[in-house]
Amino acid sequence: MSQSLTEKLESLKTEALRELSATLFNLESLEAFRVSYLGKNGKLTQILKDVGKLSPEERPKTGQLANQIKQVITLEIEKHAQTLQLEERNKALQEESVDVTLPGKTMWRGTRHPLKKTMEEIVQIFSNYGFQVAQGPEIESEYYNFDALNTPAWHPARDMQDTFYTVDQTVLRTHTSPVQIRVMERYKPPLRIVAPGAVYRHDDDVSHSPMFHQIEGLLVDENVSMAHLKGMITGFVHQYFSPQTHVRFRPSFFPFTEPSAELDIECMMCHGKGCNVCKHSGWLEVLGCGMVHPNVFRAVKYNAKKLSGFAFGMGIERLTMLKYGVDHIKLFFENDLRFLRQFS
Numbered sequence: 001m002s003q004s005l006t007e008k009l010e011s012l013k014t015e016a017l018r019e020l021s022a023t024l025f026n027l028e029s030l031e032a033f034r035v036s037y038l039g040k041n042g043k044l045t046q047i048l049k050d051v052g053k054l055s056p057e058e059r060p061k062t063g064q065l066a067n068q069i070k071q072v073i074t075l076e077i078e079k080h081a082q083t084l085q086l087e088e089r090n091k092a093l094q095e096e097s098v099d100v101t102l103p104g105k106t107m108w109r110g111t112r113h114p115l116k117k118t119m120e121e122i123v124q125i126f127s128n129y130g131f132q133v134a135q136g137p138e139i140e141s142e143y144y145n146f147d148a149l150n151t152p153a154w155h156p157a158r159d160m161q162d163t164f165y166t167v168d169q170t171v172l173r174t175h176t177s178p179v180q181i182r183v184m185e186r187y188k189p190p191l192r193i194v195a196p197g198a199v200y201r202h203d204d205d206v207s208h209s210p211m212f213h214q215i216e217g218l219l220v221d222e223n224v225s226m227a228h229l230k231g232m233i234t235g236f237v238h239q240y241f242s243p244q245t246h247v248r249f250r251p252s253f254f255p256f257t258e259p260s261a262e263l264d265i266e267c268m269m270c271h272g273k274g275c276n277v278c279k280h281s282g283w284l285e286v287l288g289c290g291m292v293h294p295n296v297f298r299a300v301k302y303n304a305k306k307l308s309g310f311a312f313g314m315g316i317e318r319l320t321m322l323k324y325g326v327d328h329i330k331l332f333f334e335n336d337l338r339f340l341r342q343f344s
């Protein structure tokens with residue numbers, strides 16, 4: 001019996017090695033081959049079970065032989081497996097090879113919205129003058145939007161036709177000026193703030209939208225004069241548009257400033273000669289401004305005798321349209337990438 005077991009082992013070894021060298025394996029069929037010999041129910045495993053039935057004298061020798069054969073077959077399978085793995089890797093590398101000389105795909109980078117760009121630019125200019133950014137709510141009480149700004153109930157600016165009312169005595173703010181009041185209520189003078197944000201008016205054409213954006217500015221101190229206002233605003237225009245831009249301050253009226261002015265810049269389309277854009281006046285209106293009205297100081301319990309200050313407010317859409325020659329305000333809100341990409 002032991003004789004035949006040894007023989008069985010030897011012939012199994014021969015068979016296994018022959019099969020290994022004669023067959024074209026892939027990794028899968030090689031694994032099947034391994035299982036068929038060395039797996040739980042494999043040919044060699046079967047024979048090894050019979051070794052236990054041998055007499056104690058025969059067992060060690062035969063056992064040794066069986067283990068040796070197992071090692072030989074295992075080693076041979078591993079060699080095959082390594083070769084196969086290498087081949088598969090090479091094949092994959094060849095198939096998946098990338099031509100690094102091909103041009104890449106163009107990816108569009110997102111950019112800031114033109115209105116946001118203008119806003120940040122203006123805030124930057126004024127922060128160089130020592131202004132800080134302030135904010136207020138878009139849904140505002142009539143008190144902050146009008147009363148505290150010296151705009152009493154009978155004032156035409158409060159007309160339902162211009163102002164969006166939400167509930168009683170509450171409006172969508174029609175300008176950023178209420179932020180002036182909120183800031184002065186909370187902080188002591190001196191102060192310099194700019195307040196960018198959305199505002200709402202019942203208005204809709206090529207240059208007006210029911211929602212648009214403004215930046216408010218407020219400076220309060222002692223001995224502030226109209227000359228300071230003119231100097232700072234002119235400096236701003238020269239930085240935002242160009243150092244060559246001509247400006248003029250034209251007398252105007254706002255309930256919360258006295259005296260009040262509007263700032264015009266020379267039309268950049270016709271350089272003052274007169275064209276369609278400036279309605280043949282040669283000038284373009286850019287912002288409203290003035291010296292803070294004493295009644296506004298009284299409303300926030302500031303000392304109107306000791307303090308003075310100036311305020312200004314400008315439309316972001318308008319400033320952006322003038323700078324880039326945009327002829328329709330709706331372009332800012334349609335999010336057409338063909339338009340937006342021109343600002344990247």
Ligand code: PHE
Pocket residue numbers: 174175176177254257288289290311312313314
């Ligand atoms: N609030 C004014 C407007 O919306 C602009 C302005 C602000 C004028 C501050 C003077 C001072 O038209």
